[in-house]
Amino acid sequence: MTPMPRTAQELARRIDQTNLNPQATAEEIIHFTETAIKYDFLTISVMPGWIPLINKTFPNSPIIIDPAIGFPLGTVTTEQKVRETLWVLNHLPSNAEIDMVMNIPMLKSRQYKQVIDDISRVVSAAKGHTVKVIIEAPILNPDEIIIASLLCQKAGAHFVKTSTGFNHFRGWRPSTPEDVQLIRSAVGDQMQIKIAGGIKTLAQALDALDAGADRIGTAFGIQIMDEYHRFNS
Amino acid sequence: MKLAGNEFSKRFFLSWIDPHISDLELEKRLTKHLSAAPYLAGIAVNNHQVRLAAKIIQGSELMVVGTVAYPLGGLPIELKCAQIQELSDQGADQIDIVMGIESILAWNENAIRDEINAIMKVNTEARLCLIPNLDGLDVSSQIRLAGLIAQTQKLILRTTTGYGLTTSLETIQNLRNDLGSELEILVSGGCETPVAALDFITAGANGLYIDDVDSFIHLFLTLTRFQEHMEEK
Numbered sequence: 001m002t003p004m005p006r007t008a009q010e011l012a013r014r015i016d017q018t019n020l021n022p023q024a025t026a027e028e029i030i031h032f033t034e035t036a037i038k039y040d041f042l043t044i045s046v047m048p049g050w051i052p053l054i055n056k057t058f059p060n061s062p063i064i065i066d067p068a069i070g071f072p073l074g075t076v077t078t079e080q081k082v083r084e085t086l087w088v089l090n091h092l093p094s095n096a097e098i099d100m101v102m103n104i105p106m107l108k109s110r111q112y113k114q115v116i117d118d119i120s121r122v123v124s125a126a127k128g129h130t131v132k133v134i135i136e137a138p139i140l141n142p143d144e145i146i147i148a149s150l151l152c153q154k155a156g157a158h159f160v161k162t163s164t165g166f167n168h169f170r171g172w173r174p175s176t177p178e179d180v181q182l183i184r185s186a187v188g189d190q191m192q193i194k195i196a197g198g199i200k201t202l203a204q205a206l207d208a209l210d211a212g213a214d215r216i217g218t219a220f221g222i223q224i225m226d227e228y229h230r231f232n233s
Numbered sequence: 234m235k236l237a238g239n240e241f242s243k244r245f246f247l248s249w250i251d252p253h254i255s256d257l258e259l260e261k262r263l264t265k266h267l268s269a270a271p272y273l274a275g276i277a278v279n280n281h282q283v284r285l286a287a288k289i290i291q292g293s294e295l296m297v298v299g300t301v302a303y304p305l306g307g308l309p310i311e312l313k314c315a316q317i318q319e320l321s322d323q324g325a326d327q328i329d330i331v332m333g334i335e336s337i338l339a340w341n342e343n344a345i346r347d348e349i350n351a352i353m354k355v356n357t358e359a360r361l362c363l364i365p366n367l368d369g370l371d372v373s374s375q376i377r378l379a380g381l382i383a384q385t386q387k388l389i390l391r392t393t394t395g396y397g398l399t400t401s402l403e404t405i406q407n408l409r410n411d412l413g414s415e416l417e418i419l420v421s422g423g424c425e426t427p428v429a430a431l432d433f434i435t436a437g438a439n440g441l442y443i444d445d446v447d448s449f450i451h452l453f454l455t456l457t458r459f460q461e462h463m464e465e466k
Contacts, residue, residue, distance in 0.1 A: 023338070049335075050307065074252065075281050076281065084312055105256070109256045170251065
């Protein structure tokens with residue numbers, strides 16, 4: 001578990017700034033990336049289709065890109081998740097992290113071996129790059145959250161990530177610090193946890209970090225940082 | 234316009250793309266809905282369940298529908314094409330593909346044509362259906378885009394993914410007025426009642442994605458009986 005951030009920079013380096021808006025334009029993605037670099041966020045999370053544009057526009061940027069794989073449903077085939085991962089790494093050989101969505105119907109079907117296979121094949125394709133697995137905790141019951149987290153661990157993933165933030169799923173709700181605590185109780189300190197889906201304010205971000213989250217995925221990173229600076233000015 | 238009962242046959246598509254649907258649940262639902270086959274054209278399922286669905290409904294006239302880049306569309310064309318091929322090989326009868334919205338919003342016609350041409354080149358016998366999320370566009374772009382799809386004389390148009398965007402009756406009327414009857418149009422999003430379904434069909438929709446087929450069938454059976462009764466009189 002990562003210690004609480006003590007400075008603005010430490011907070012920014014815990015944020016995956018996110019734009020997965022399907023209506024985003026190229027201009028918006030360029031502006032989004034530019035701002036994320038300015039704010040010194042650790043990563044930007046975008047759909048894979050934007051990678052060539054970001055590469056071309058920001059050729060020497062140190063910012064890490066973590067594209068969403070099998071997003072947001074997670075029900076594409078394992079082969080497709082592997083293809084997407086290989087494509088991403090072909091375009092981002094050094095500065096990529098992978099955020100993949102777990103196959104939730106497989107989890108709910110208790111096909112645990114298949115779930116592990118689905119994740120571990122992406123981990124293997126990622127060749128050492130950080131892999132975060134989105135378990136969509138908001139639509140799971142507590143037992144399923146624990147099992148899903150353990151399956152991520154077993155499959156060799158680096159992070160358990162709470163949610164896609166895709167709020168069209170039946171029964172979806174924002175992620176909570178309690179989700180983080182439950183996941184932490186399952187995986188201990190051996191894995192990192194990313195909370196995403198519903199973190200929009202500094203207070204929510206700090207609560208999540210306090211609960212044990214190592215990383216925050218949010219489209220509201222700028223607002224969170226601006227709030228931080230207001231409180232500390 | 235007079236609508237007879239048989240004009241509703243094979244008009245309806247159900248979408249069971251849902252992380253809550255386990256394999257067992259899918260089997261139950263498919264078995265139940267085989268009895269609705271005279272009215273149902275097809276059922277969209279989670280991609281990893283396409284093979285299972287194809288096996289269960291083998292021999293029926295129902296189509297299994299797979300989806301590509303669904304619902305956000307943010308994948309590079311080569312990954313979309315690979316996914317189409319894979320779903321086709323697994324037994325999908327129809328594949329619904331979300332188009333790259335960035336080239337549409339910027340009206341980059343070369344990029345739009347490149348995507349359409351690449352999809353046309355995939356070696357498959359499955360029906361290929363493009364989803365441009367029409368109702369996020371202005372009328373002129375809607376018509377130009379539908380015109381490009383119609384030019385292929387092969388591809389089908391599905392109006393939206395149904396996530397967040399709805400289709401208006403006016404959109405269908407505009408497309409029919411401009412393009413005639415050549416292009417097959419499937420409406421998704423906005424068809425929530427049997428009466429709305431009647432309106433869309435009257436306006437020229439060839440098919441409709443709906444949530445629950447039972448109430449629709451009931452209305453059409455009643456309508457058919459009513460029309461037969463009037464004719465006898």
